[in-house]
Amino acid sequence: xxxxxxxxxxxxxxxxxxxxxxxxxxxxxxxxxxxxxxxxxxxxxxxxxxxxxxxxxxxxxxxxxxxxxxxxxxxxxxxxxxxxxxxxxxxxxxxxxxxxxxxxxxxxxxxxxxxxxxxxxxxxxxxxxxxxxxxxxxxxxxxxxxxxxxxxxxxxxxxxxxxxxxxxxxxxxxxxxxxxxxxxxxxxxxxxxxxxxxxxxxxxxxxxxxxxxxxxxxxxxxxxxxxxxxxxxxxxxxxxxxxxxxxxxxxxxxxxxxxxxxxxxxxxxxxxxxxxxxxxxxxxxxxxxxxxxxxxxxxxxxxxxxxx
Amino acid sequence: xxxxxxxxxxxxxxxxxxxxxxxxxxxxxxxxxxxxxxxxxxxxxxxxxxxxxxxxxxxxxxxxxxxxxxxxxxxxxxxxxxxxxxxxxxxxxxxxxxxxxxxxxxxxxxxxxxxxxxxxxxxxxxxxxxxxxxxxxxxxxxxxxxxxxxxxxxxxxxxxxxxxxxxxxxxxxxxxxxxxxxxxxxxxxxxxxxxxxxxxxxxxxxxxxxxxxxxxxxxxxxxxxxxxxxxxxxxxxxxxxxxxxxxxxxxxxxxxxxxxxxxxxxxxxxxxxxxxxxxxxxxxxxxxxxxxxxxxxxxxxxxxxxxxxxxxxxxxxxxxxxxxxxxxxxxxxxxxxxxxxxxxxxxxxxxxxxxxxxxxxxxxxxxxxxxxxxxxxxxxxxxxxxxxxxxxxxxxxxxxxxxxxxxxxxxxxxxxxxxxxxxxxxxxxxxxxxxxxxxxxxxxxxxxxxxxxxxxxxxxxxxxxxxxxxxxxxxxxxxxxxxxxxxxxxxxxxxxxxxxxxxxxxxxxxxxxxxxxxxxxxxxxxxxxxx
Ligand SMILES: Nc1ncnc2c1ncn2[C@@H]1O[C@H](COP(=O)(O)OP(=O)(O)OP(=O)(O)O)[C@@H](O)[C@H]1O
Ligand SMILES: [Mg+2]
Numbered sequence: 001x002x003x004x005x006x007x008x009x010x011x012x013x014x015x016x017x018x019x020x021x022x023x024x025x026x027x028x029x030x031x032x033x034x035x036x037x038x039x040x041x042x043x044x045x046x047x048x049x050x051x052x053x054x055x056x057x058x059x060x061x062x063x064x065x066x067x068x069x070x071x072x073x074x075x076x077x078x079x080x081x082x083x084x085x086x087x088x089x090x091x092x093x094x095x096x097x098x099x100x101x102x103x104x105x106x107x108x109x110x111x112x113x114x115x116x117x118x119x120x121x122x123x124x125x126x127x128x129x130x131x132x133x134x135x136x137x138x139x140x141x142x143x144x145x146x147x148x149x150x151x152x153x154x155x156x157x158x159x160x161x162x163x164x165x166x167x168x169x170x171x172x173x174x175x176x177x178x179x180x181x182x183x184x185x186x187x188x189x190x191x192x193x194x195x196x197x198x199x200x201x202x203x204x205x206x207x208x209x210x211x212x213x214x215x216x217x218x219x220x221x222x223x224x225x226x227x228x229x230x231x232x233x234x235x236x237x238x239x240x241x242x243x244x245x246x247x248x249x250x251x252x253x254x255x256x257x258x259x260x261x262x263x264x265x266x267x268x269x270x271x272x273x274x275x276x277x278x279x280x281x282x283x284x285x286x287x288x289x290x291x292x293x294x295x296x297x298x299x300x301x302x303x304x305x306x307x308x
Numbered sequence: 309x310x311x312x313x314x315x316x317x318x319x320x321x322x323x324x325x326x327x328x329x330x331x332x333x334x335x336x337x338x339x340x341x342x343x344x345x346x347x348x349x350x351x352x353x354x355x356x357x358x359x360x361x362x363x364x365x366x367x368x369x370x371x372x373x374x375x376x377x378x379x380x381x382x383x384x385x386x387x388x389x390x391x392x393x394x395x396x397x398x399x400x401x402x403x404x405x406x407x408x409x410x411x412x413x414x415x416x417x418x419x420x421x422x423x424x425x426x427x428x429x430x431x432x433x434x435x436x437x438x439x440x441x442x443x444x445x446x447x448x449x450x451x452x453x454x455x456x457x458x459x460x461x462x463x464x465x466x467x468x469x470x471x472x473x474x475x476x477x478x479x480x481x482x483x484x485x486x487x488x489x490x491x492x493x494x495x496x497x498x499x500x501x502x503x504x505x506x507x508x509x510x511x512x513x514x515x516x517x518x519x520x521x522x523x524x525x526x527x528x529x530x531x532x533x534x535x536x537x538x539x540x541x542x543x544x545x546x547x548x549x550x551x552x553x554x555x556x557x558x559x560x561x562x563x564x565x566x567x568x569x570x571x572x573x574x575x576x577x578x579x580x581x582x583x584x585x586x587x588x589x590x591x592x593x594x595x596x597x598x599x600x601x602x603x604x605x606x607x608x609x610x611x612x613x614x615x616x617x618x619x620x621x622x623x624x625x626x627x628x629x630x631x632x633x634x635x636x637x638x639x640x641x642x643x644x645x646x647x648x649x650x651x652x653x654x655x656x657x658x659x660x661x662x663x664x665x666x667x668x669x670x671x672x673x674x675x676x677x678x679x680x681x682x683x684x685x686x687x688x689x690x691x692x693x694x695x696x697x698x699x700x701x702x703x704x705x706x707x708x709x710x711x712x713x714x715x716x717x718x719x720x721x722x723x724x725x726x727x728x729x730x731x732x733x734x735x736x737x738x739x740x741x742x743x744x745x746x747x748x749x750x751x752x753x754x755x756x757x758x759x760x761x762x763x764x765x766x767x768x769x770x771x772x773x774x775x776x777x778x779x780x781x782x783x784x785x786x787x788x789x790x791x792x793x794x795x796x797x798x799x800x801x802x803x804x805x806x807x808x809x810x811x812x813x814x815x816x817x818x819x820x821x822x823x824x825x826x827x828x829x830x831x832x833x834x835x836x837x838x839x
Contacts, residue, residue: 054689056838076694084690090682092600093499096582099590106591107691128581132497147690 004068007032007154007185008053013062014209015048022048024209025062030187035180037196037203038189041294045209046189047087050158053187054084067154080108083152087159087189089143091131097142098127104146116149122171136163148175155179155186161195173198193286205293212293217286224284224292225258228267233275242267253277311568314430318438322412330442333404334450341397341454342461345389349462358383364622365391372517373618376527379542385464386541390473394540398532399513401450401477402484405443406505409488412439415498417573436489436567440560443485451478469541476535479552483531484509486559493566496575531555593693593701598708600678601671605709608667609716612660616720619656620738623649623725649729653721654741654804660717661745662778662799665752667713669770671706672756675699676767679760679838688838695834703757703826710749718742741805747818748798752777754825761832764839 008030015023023045030036038046051057053066055075064071069078091100105111120127123141134142140163147155161172169192176186176199190196196203197217204214213220225246232253239255240248244263249256259267264281271279284292323330352358362383364370371377375395379387413436425435455474459465484505491504512530519527520536527533534548570576589595598605627649678684687693722738756770763769777797784794794800798821801814 051685051689051838054685056685056689058835058837075688076692079690079692082690084686086682086685086689088682089686092596092683095590095599096584098584099582099586102586103590103596104686104691106586107593107687107693109692126581127584130582132499143686146686 005032006030006065007067008036008187009063009065010049010053011063013049013052013064014060015045015052015057016060021209023052023059023062026206026209027211027214028204028206029214030185031202032185033180033183034201035176035186035188035199037200038187038206039191039196039203039290040206044206046206047158048209049206050084050156050187050189053156054079054082081153082156083147083150083154084156085140085143085147085158085160087162089139091134091139091142093130093132095131096128097125097131097134097138100131100142101127101146101149105150108150111146111149112151115151116145119145119149119175122175123168137165137168140164141168144172144175148179153184155184157186158189159191160188161190161192169195193290197286205290207294220289221283222261224261224289226261226264226281226283227258228256228264228271228279228281230255230271230279231277232271233277236271236274239267239270242270311431311433312437313434314425315434315437315441318425318430318434319442322438322442326408326412330408330446333408334446334453337397337400337404337450338453338457340400341393342457344393345385345458345465346461348385348388349464352388358385358388361388370622371520375536376516376520376524378536378539384541385462386466386469389458389462389465390469390536390540390542394473394476394536395513395516395532398477398480398535399509401447401481402509402532403506405447405481405485406488406502406509408446409439409443409485410492410498410501410505412442413489414492414495414501418496418498433564433567436492436563440485440489444482447478447481447485450481451475466541469544472538472544472546473540475546475549476538476540479549480531480535482556483552483559486556486563489563490559490566493563493570494576496573496577500575500577593687593698594704597674597702597705600674601705601709604667604670605712608664608709608713612664612713612717613720615660616717616722616742617724618720619653619660619717620721620724621728623653623656623721624728627652649725650807651804653725653738654807657717657721657738657742657745658781658799658802658804660742661714661748661802662774662781664710664713664717664745664749665774665777665799668706668710668749668753669756669774671709672703672753672760673767673770674706675702675757676760676764678702679764684838695838696830699757699760699830699833703753706753707750710746710753711743714742714746714749715739737806744805744810744815745799745802747815747822748802750822751798751818751825754822754829757829758825758832759829761829761836764836 006029008028010026010028013023013026013028014021026045026049028038028049038049040046048057052059052064053071055071055078058072066078067081071078091097095103101111101116105116123145125138125141125145129138131139131142140160144160147157155176161169164172173195176188179186186199188196188199200217202214202216203220205212205220213223232255235253236250236255239245239250239257242263243266244260245267246258246260247256255271257267261283352361362377362380365374365377366380373395375391377391379391416435451474453474454477455471456467458470458474459467487508488501488505491508492498492501495501495504512532516527516530516533516536519525519530519533527537531552534551537548539545566576590599684698687698688695718739718741719735721742722735725738726732726735752770752774755773756767759767759770777799780789780794780797781799798818801818803809803811803814
């Protein structure tokens with residue numbers, strides 16, 4: 001397997017489509033052996049980044065390295081070592097799903113038939129149907145089986161589960177975990193936060209073609225606020241002066257506030273100093289965490305906000 | 309009639325969606341018919357010329373391909389129009405009807421858009437009714453247009469005869485609209501519905517061909533036969549049209565019955581399932597390209613073999629006709645050569661070479677079609693297949709296909725001509741003559757590849773070039789187009805075998821041009837974004 005500590009390294013990547021700045025200095029680093037979540041609002045540039053990594057598009061500027069190769073120049077050699085599932089798998093209408101899987105496998109130099117059979121069973125996919133007759137979810141399964149059966153070093157998945165039912169979503173998660181156990185690296189772009197939470201070791205959040213955050217989920221949580229509600233023995237004083245406290249509401253001895261997570265310690269000290277009768281604290285939900293990153297669009301209005 | 313609610317709105321929606329397509333079909337059919345009719349007086353000025361033409365048409369191959377030949381004793385322009393144009397135009401009108409109807413019924417349902425509408429206030433039978441109303445309406449408009457325009461284009465044609473002739477065409481279109489309405493209920497997929505209706509159309513053309521060759525009984529089983537049996541321009545009679553009306557009513561009754569018995573999206577005939585694993589043959593981009601064009605290639609090859617056989621059969625008779633017809637002789641002399649059967653065959657072969665350019669464009673155009681459908685992405689992005697190997701494999705399939713198509717034409721013509729002339733060596737000579745057009749055909753494939761690499765969105769422009777080539781090739785000699793313009797066509801440089809002498813240089817230059825265009829196209833494709 002690849003001994004290089006990073007499977008994907010991108011820095012300062014830019015790509016324009018005419019007047020649209022699809023990528024505007026994007027950074028991304030995926031460590032070997034991890035499942036890396038790639039998140040961001042619609043039109044943020046995730047698919048564009050992935051298509052550059054696959055050598056389908058050429059970057060305007062910036063660095064991109066994939067398994068220690070150049071995604072554009074070394075495309076064919078690199079593709080032996082990676083597998084890819086697009087968000088909308090389009091198939092040749094008059095080929096059956098089984099034929100498509102075998103064809104893609106043969107182009108890679110053959111796939112393990114047992115692995116394929118096992119995946120077909122787990123995804124409950126009928127390989128005899130003509131691609132024209134597959135539903136959206138079943139088309140997606142054809143792409144997934146072809147990719148997962150192929151034993152690559154790196155799996156690039158762009159919203160791979162769009163259209164899958166919850167049962168199949170669970171099967172997909174098991175498969176990704178298995179891939180990780182077998183030592184493979186996964187780059188997973190997704191809008192399904194529970195999927196990201198269940199699978200990803202680290203995530204990168206992009207917006208308007210730029211990386212806004214990157215790290216483990218715990219680290220990202222740390223960057224947000226915890227909401228605290230407390231019943232105290234007496235009315236508190238000086239809470240408002242503490243740094244990291246927001247939206248403070250005091251009604252008699254009842255306190256509600258939002259606290260920047262790194263400042264939680266100081267705030268709790270202050271509360272216990274007054275005397276705590278009851279206390280609930282809530283870490284931010286994943287939704288809140290992402291919404292905060294997704295929504296800043298309006299606050300820091302970049303010219304790329306004019307992304308058509 | 310709550311099941312029909314919303315029909316009016318749907319008709320308006322169809323007309324709006326097809327505001328280009330429907331006029332384009334009407335215009336296309338009108339130009340095909342009226343344009344051909346307009347050239348009749350150019351080549352056949354005198355009654356004697358037309359009588360000679362009648363004699364030429366009176367042979368089995370032509371009867372099968374065109375019509376029963378009513379009014380051959382006094383072969384007026386009207387009799388000519390009905391006999392020589394009626395069958396083909398009817399096929400065109402029927403195809404238009406089938407494609408439009410399936411597009412607005414089964415294809416719509418397949419895409420799920422009908423579901424969206426039905427969930428609103430639209431009644432169950434409204435989508436099918438709206439499609440029927442529109443397509444039958446298109447047939448009536450087209451019929452009226454042709455009926456009134458024919459006498460304008462060619463004043464010798466009577467108004468009554470023209471209206472009857474055009475009514476026959478509209479009747480065939482209406483019948484096949486109803487046929488398609490039935491197949492659209494039976495089949496789960498639009499393509500299958502079109503295929504089934506088109507097969508019935510082919511069958512009805514074959515039935516009338518067999519009937520016209522024999523005692524005419526079989527022709528009475530075919531709507532196209534009915535339209536020809538109105539004997540328009542000869543001693544016209546309208547009642548066969550009623551057979552068409554009756555059949556339409558019957559078919560529509562069946563279609564609505566079927567419609568009310570099936571679920572949304574379902575068909576009565578289930579799609580066939582395919583293989584669970586790929587055969588050993590489907591292993592790379594070349595075999596994939598062949599597989600994707602299997603149907604197209606089969607169709608082109610069969611068509612070219614048949615047309616080649618037809619050319620081989622009429623070669624001798626046509627040569628006699630040209631010898632006796634002043635205008636036609638001038639035409640063929642300018643097109644290059646003596647008045648023998650072989651000149652005739654050579655002329656037809658050059659025409660077929662140009663038409664085979666259409667195959668090359670369709671086949672090479674698959675590169676762009678696959679790219680814009682998003683189907684290359686998993687191949688190029690997820691497997692070690694390189695762009696140049698993918699593109700060149702597709703073009704290799706085009707090359708093999710073109711050999712098959714032109715080879716089929718050459719074999720068809722060669723074998724039949726060898727039979728009629730009693731000289732077996734003619735088969736090989738005619739086959740060689742047909743294959744000589746391949747380098748010119750490849751230039752067109754090269755042009756398509758060049759556009760694909762440089763201006764992918766404009767790959768379709770190559771069809772415009774082909775239209776120009778065919779036009780100059782067919783009408784250039786007649787319209788005295790200057791050489792420096794007609795020489796732009798690659799086909800102008802192919803020696804007209806077997807009558808002209810074989811010269812390898814122009815063929816080599818054409819082949820080199822094709823290679824160069826392809827190389828530039830593929831090189832540019834390797835460097836651009838996949839769109
Ligand atoms: N081929 C193209 N031509 C023009 N603009 C494009 C093209 N591809 C992408 N874009 C634009 O680039 C921007 C980034 O698109 P991209 O598909 O990478 O977003 P995404 O993050 O994958 O979004 P989503 O979550 O909706 O999949 C968008 O503004 C999009 O409109
Ligand atoms: Mg995307």
